[in-house]
Amino acid sequence: MPGGALRLGELAGELGLVVEGDSEFRVHGVAALEDAGPGDLAFVRSEAHASRAAASGAGAFVAPEGLDLDGRPVLRSGDPGRDFFRAARFILPPERPQPGIHPSAVVDPDARVHETAHVGPHCALGRGASLGAGCVLHAGVRLYDGVEIGADCVLHANCVVAARSVLGERVVLGPGVVIGGSGFGYVGGERGGLQKVYDLGGVRVGDDVEIGANTTVDRGTLGDTCIGRGSKIDNLVQIAHNCMIGENVVILAQVGLAGSTRVEDGAVLLAQAGVAGQLTVGAGAVVGPQSGVHKDVPAGAPVMGTPERSGKAFHRESAALSRLPELIRRVRALEREAGEGEDGE
Amino acid sequence: MPGGALRLGELAGELGLVVEGDSEFRVHGVAALEDAGPGDLAFVRSEAHASRAAASGAGAFVAPEGLDLDGRPVLRSGDPGRDFFRAARFILPPERPQPGIHPSAVVDPDARVHETAHVGPHCALGRGASLGAGCVLHAGVRLYDGVEIGADCVLHANCVVAARSVLGERVVLGPGVVIGGSGFGYVGGERGGLQKVYDLGGVRVGDDVEIGANTTVDRGTLGDTCIGRGSKIDNLVQIAHNCMIGENVVILAQVGLAGSTRVEDGAVLLAQAGVAGQLTVGAGAVVGPQSGVHKDVPAGAPVMGTPERSGKAFHRESAALSRLPELIRRVRALEREAGEGEDGE
Amino acid sequence: MPGGALRLGELAGELGLVVEGDSEFRVHGVAALEDAGPGDLAFVRSEAHASRAAASGAGAFVAPEGLDLDGRPVLRSGDPGRDFFRAARFILPPERPQPGIHPSAVVDPDARVHETAHVGPHCALGRGASLGAGCVLHAGVRLYDGVEIGADCVLHANCVVAARSVLGERVVLGPGVVIGGSGFGYVGGERGGLQKVYDLGGVRVGDDVEIGANTTVDRGTLGDTCIGRGSKIDNLVQIAHNCMIGENVVILAQVGLAGSTRVEDGAVLLAQAGVAGQLTVGAGAVVGPQSGVHKDVPAGAPVMGTPERSGKAFHRESAALSRLPELIRRVRALEREAGEGEDGE
Numbered sequence A, B, C: 001m002p003g004g005a006l007r008l009g010e011l012a013g014e015l016g017l018v019v020e021g022d023s024e025f026r027v028h029g030v031a032a033l034e035d036a037g038p039g040d041l042a043f044v045r046s047e048a049h050a051s052r053a054a055a056s057g058a059g060a061f062v063a064p065e066g067l068d069l070d071g072r073p074v075l076r077s078g079d080p081g082r083d084f085f086r087a088a089r090f091i092l093p094p095e096r097p098q099p100g101i102h103p104s105a106v107v108d109p110d111a112r113v114h115e116t117a118h119v120g121p122h123c124a125l126g127r128g129a130s131l132g133a134g135c136v137l138h139a140g141v142r143l144y145d146g147v148e149i150g151a152d153c154v155l156h157a158n159c160v161v162a163a164r165s166v167l168g169e170r171v172v173l174g175p176g177v178v179i180g181g182s183g184f185g186y187v188g189g190e191r192g193g194l195q196k197v198y199d200l201g202g203v204r205v206g207d208d209v210e211i212g213a214n215t216t217v218d219r220g221t222l223g224d225t226c227i228g229r230g231s232k233i234d235n236l237v238q239i240a241h242n243c244m245i246g247e248n249v250v251i252l253a254q255v256g257l258a259g260s261t262r263v264e265d266g267a268v269l270l271a272q273a274g275v276a277g278q279l280t281v282g283a284g285a286v287v288g289p290q291s292g293v294h295k296d297v298p299a300g301a302p303v304m305g306t307p308e309r310s311g312k313a314f315h316r317e318s319a320a321l322s323r324l325p326e327l328i329r330r331v332r333a334l335e336r337e338a339g340e341g342e343d344g345e
Helices: A008-015 A046-057 A080-090 A310-338 B008-015 B046-056 B080-091 B311-337 C008-015 C046-054 C078-092 C311-337
Strands: A004-008 A018-020 A026-030 A042-045 A060-062 A073-076 A180-181 A186-188 A193-194 A203-205 A216-218 A225-227 A302-304 B002-007 B018-020 B028-032 B040-043 B060-063 B075-076 B178-181 B185-188 B192-195 B203-205 B216-218 B226-227 B302-304 C002-007 C018-020 C025-030 C040-043 C059-064 C074-076 C180-181 C186-188 C194-196 C202-204 C216-218 C224-229 C303-304
Touching: A004 A008, A004 B203, A008 A018, A008 A026, A008 B302, A008 C186, A026 A080, A042 A080, A060 C018, A080 C186, A180 A203, A186 B080, A203 C059, A302 A310, A310 B311, A310 C194, A310 C311, B008 B018, B008 B028, B008 B075, B008 B080, B028 B080, B040 B080, B060 B080, B185 C078, B203 C194, B216 B226, B216 C059, B302 B311, B311 C311, C002 C008, C008 C018, C008 C025, C008 C074, C008 C078, C025 C078, C040 C078, C059 C078, C180 C202, C202 C216, C216 C224, C303 C311
Parallel strands: A026 A042, A042 A060, A060 A073, A180 A216, A203 A225, B028 B040, B040 B060, B060 B075, B178 B216, B203 B226, C025 C040, C040 C059, C059 C074, C180 C216, C202 C224
Antiparallel strands: A004 A026, A018 A073, A186 A193, B002 B028, B018 B075, B185 B192, C002 C025, C018 C074, C186 C194
């Protein structure tokens, strides 16, 4: 993957790493070991990959201390994978689209767009919407009336932000994300029907939050749904009305949170887990994949299963379950022996 | 949240409630207890919240009989939450966009748009599509050829309605909803490949149905997929080809229904549940969260788990499972005592 | 459902079937038995439906050998459902939109669009994007810079293809599909925060792949996420960065695959299943609905449950579990008898 040429010594300086070998080497791109050419930087995770590294055509490496690479220049690192991706940002800086509003976009006269923002084709910004400095809206993004987007946000194609929602700075929304859809709240209506609870709240998204493709975050019923600063949310996640997500929370794909769920700072919810409404997942708790949480989860606790229990208990019980059919036979044998074989198996 | 001013007595009349105190009080907005100012109406759910209410800056309340609010005017209600949201609709009536077709929309010359309908920016209406009186299409809605939308529907941004599907009246589709995608049906094709079953049906959606963001409803293979009047469907739900959903059915987020599932009137499917194909969930049945339904569910039954069983059995078995590791040890002890300790644990 | 008229004999020739009765019969449309009129072809799956067939108004049938249909003409078939849908393609050939670029579409001057391709309203094609012969882009499709789409693909409304992804030939993407969203990979950043791993890869989609509505496929971190030729993926599926999906794989709705999952040729993943990262699902394996795969699945194996086990074990253990509460009582009875009733139940 070609980029601009960068001296290896310069790169080492930016990353706070040490070069071994030719620090004048020019890095043109980055690649995996197998795909790398003579102008590319590649990385070697550990000694275990030494032979793959030796066979690689890469011109330079990020590699752990002590790994020999035939004299080719190396950036020494305690975490080569991480430092490789840090290096990639310098070698291949992300392209920023030009500031300006595409002529096919429809921007309400009462919307405010910062002069350094980019508004792509077919975007639509409603009355009173505002878009901060350095923002990028890819094609087809829809901002409803009164939506506020802070500086340096990137909204990918076909996102929708509704309900006077407010995004902080450096928020990234993947394609097709929906922020501020109507909450799923109903009360009994006329003739056995259901009447929507009227939505009055919005969504508040903190700085540095990133949300994956086609995820949905509903607006609050009364008061806002909130996602705290630094939290990262994967694809196809459902966050219901009035959830309160803390800071640096990690939510994997296809997780679902029912209304008014509280997730405290640093908690992690693994893929396809679900949390019933009105519950709290404590700070730093880890909810296992596909778990179904029916009670509050204490801070720091790892839980798993449906209903959830400690991770240790889940694995012990799963193992025990596999022995249950045999156990039934053993109990029957004991009963027979005790002369009580009346169980009509 | 500011709105137009409304006399409290007038509001009471609309809602069929009784005012206690100054019925000339002017309500300007609505808010939660903590956020309310002197022009706002707030609500108190029960006596338990009396001190929060006393501390509130709200000018008026919806509150249960007998709760004292320092002489501030009160609408007395047996269900304050519900009546508060009913009141909100009068105080803050939803804004209706102006009728008319935005110049950036693309409407086929053979499509019919009622003169009172609103078609937002970048909508596209195919040949023979029709849009009823009072409808609102937010930005980026796509109606394929021949789609029919009844009166007073609201389709949020970036919805897609395909496959000559037909929507009744007052249907609401959240942002990113897809109605009429191709059904997932394949037969063996040439050289070990799979050949799509040709889609011939559409989707029929009854009056007053509401569907949440990014939910998908596939078209029928032969004959239509149907969603009955008054049913409410949450976000990210999957409804496969030829499902027959009855009236006033409630389907929570991330539920998945396989092809030709039948859900009878008033059934409730809680979040992340799944129903295998060709099955019937009887009227008024309640399928628990994350349940996996493998057999017909009788009318009125609460079921839970995978495979599903009665809610009572599910909880009893979950509790029993937590005792299983200990039970295995107890059985082993009995066996030892009976001189049969040959189990190689 | 009306179409162009076609002689039954001609149709039989195309499908390699035999006509019994009037081969000059003109087929105008296709329908289910109950809906069919005198110009329609319907199908009878088996003898069990003979009376429904007799009552049908259909003019002609696809039916198994030997089933009597009052002398109305019949195409005899060993698989009437399949041959009926094959017939439908001839009777009602899919409409192809006219070639050309809609004036409301925004096509970068450096994008290449084949002259036989159709680009619908409000599509946006970035710099260096290319669109092959015979492709159809419905309204609102977004192709990011450098995306390549092979011949005869159909991308339904509001799809997004990002990250220089490459699609083969005859690929079909349902409405709202997102290909090439950012992978969910983070490393520890400054001040306890999380830093996105920089995305360098794309997505490669093989020939004849079909992907359902609102499904998301993330781009690779380094190297591409790949979906092999002929694979079929249902709605609302999550495929994480660097997954390697083989050929003719079938993935049902709401399945989630974590990063770097490997699914070999011909494997089937049923609805709502999940696979943890870095694992391999072997060729021809079948992962049951809602299963949670935590270890490699051997080729050809049917697995079920969370954590997954053989289908046989899953059903045996589920049945055993329902007997567990009673088993606990039986063990207690044995203990009492043995004079050890100290369990404080």
